Amino acid sequence: MAFLLPSSGTAEAPQLVPRTHNDYAYQALAAAELVSLTERDVYLAALPAESHFAFGCPGIVGTLSVGGTVVLVENPDPAACLPVIERERVTVTSLAPAAARLWLDVLPTVRADVSSLRLVQVGGAPLPRATAERVGRALGCRLQQVFGMAEGVLALTRPGDPDETVLTTQGRPLSPDDELRIVDTDGKDVPDGERGELLARGPYTLRGYYRAPDHNARSFTADGYFRTGAFARRTPDGNLVVAAHPDDNPRRAENEDPSGP
Template structure:
């Protein structure tokens, strides 16, 4: 099997040295960071889903045992595994367990069906699949079986049984594919595997539904930095409670600062499976949620429903909005109606992230998309000939930095269109820079295959 590195574009050595020297990259893998968090915050609540609660110590134990179970099932370092789970604790457990086993999770929205999932399996040469047995009337097990019959490399299917269902045991179909309940992937942990933080931690999808998959390889070093920097930017602490309502496998919910950033400070992650206002606002009230991230459509649903629901949302201190440049009005409603600060976040799973700052004046939050996440993000705004334009003038936004990968996975033609020769990512955003250094995104170039804001979750 080809190495995961064969399809990835590395950072040039001079940039590797620069990001290490700046302290952005620290040489620790995400799964090993979880070990440290579990020691530091052992009795604190890490994950909440409905009535279920999981402490940091229990989360790390389950990750350890599942990682050992994956190894017993034949998963080895470098193997790719498509993970298609909703916002449930098993998503977090399985992703960290796969990383701890040295395998590469490939994040896939739970709403995707056979054609989209099979393309991911083929592109990544995935050996395994993790998904629900059935979810909201769709038979994921049958879908996986159909894909396995046509893609010989897929040989391990791990399914999350519904509560109360009979788990059964290991079965093998006529094509030689093994099917196992995810709950049975449990074994005493063996010696910890050593793997490097410059290796790929996971692959995340970028782009809209129905398009050819564009996979972004995220290394342990660059993603740990992104989540840590975002957590610092919003002043996350162990007293914060983050509501994950967008798909957990989206970059916005996973690490902006999201799930990873919240766990890094000992906070609590509350997982909900859709954006329906009654459930989400009830979770805010019940768990005293302090921070969440939404897209404008979800924010409008909540704002419109709040008067009738009468939920107590006074615990909220920050609502991040995955920004649509044409919709500042939604951000404007956050303060008066939810009683907390809005923060506009702009970017893609594999590109520049910009944030308004919590102490920015309201005028800046409503008028701009903020400033780059990292002090070492390098920005250019260029005209049609690739020449830099003066500040205040519009042009295409280019960026490179310590969390911006240098290429898509196994996509040389796409990379040639999406990156400059000196490594700048062509975001496709049309933007201008204000005198204060904020970026104002005014539109998007149709010929650049990107999307300017995080993927919205499926409807209720």
């Protein structure tokens, strides 16, 4: 075991997620490769450094693994972060949807050159399409949508994906060895396009919470799939659309103000 992370979600009291050296190193390195991180990249930890999203998706660990630079800020407000992007020539950062919207709203009033940015990751909650469309126009960089959990499930859009995929989905699993199922209330797989609960099993997904046998009995299927508690549907080309609520209502997602991861 390398360290313990607090579990994702707020429905129950947090559990401890044991992450091993092997599984977390694989996740960070694979995510770094996916977004083509190099020693020339500068990652801004605009989210709290201890958040899973900022720490290893690829985040801080992934950036340092390729010899890049990590910039930490004490104040996550856009008025503080945007000048840091100019000063440090930041190339990559990660935001929650609400923070992304705030950055976009504040950008016209802050005199900061953000042209060094090449990629902004957004995750932690569904991103309304209207906000997604503004990212590229306003920040002049590529958007990457991300769905991730401390438990190890990680899906991302790819830099080369069509715009429609990037604007409307959370992409595909990080690893070719990830196994995802979307099931109904009876545990049966649903057809592509239908909503269900997302189950996951893979090389960096936990096998059990730390010292929580009763919780584990509820959280895993008999064949070892982790019950994420998230609701999703799969598009015909294999991308995930993760719902804000079980009813997968786009209008509700557009109007809500989701919190960060």
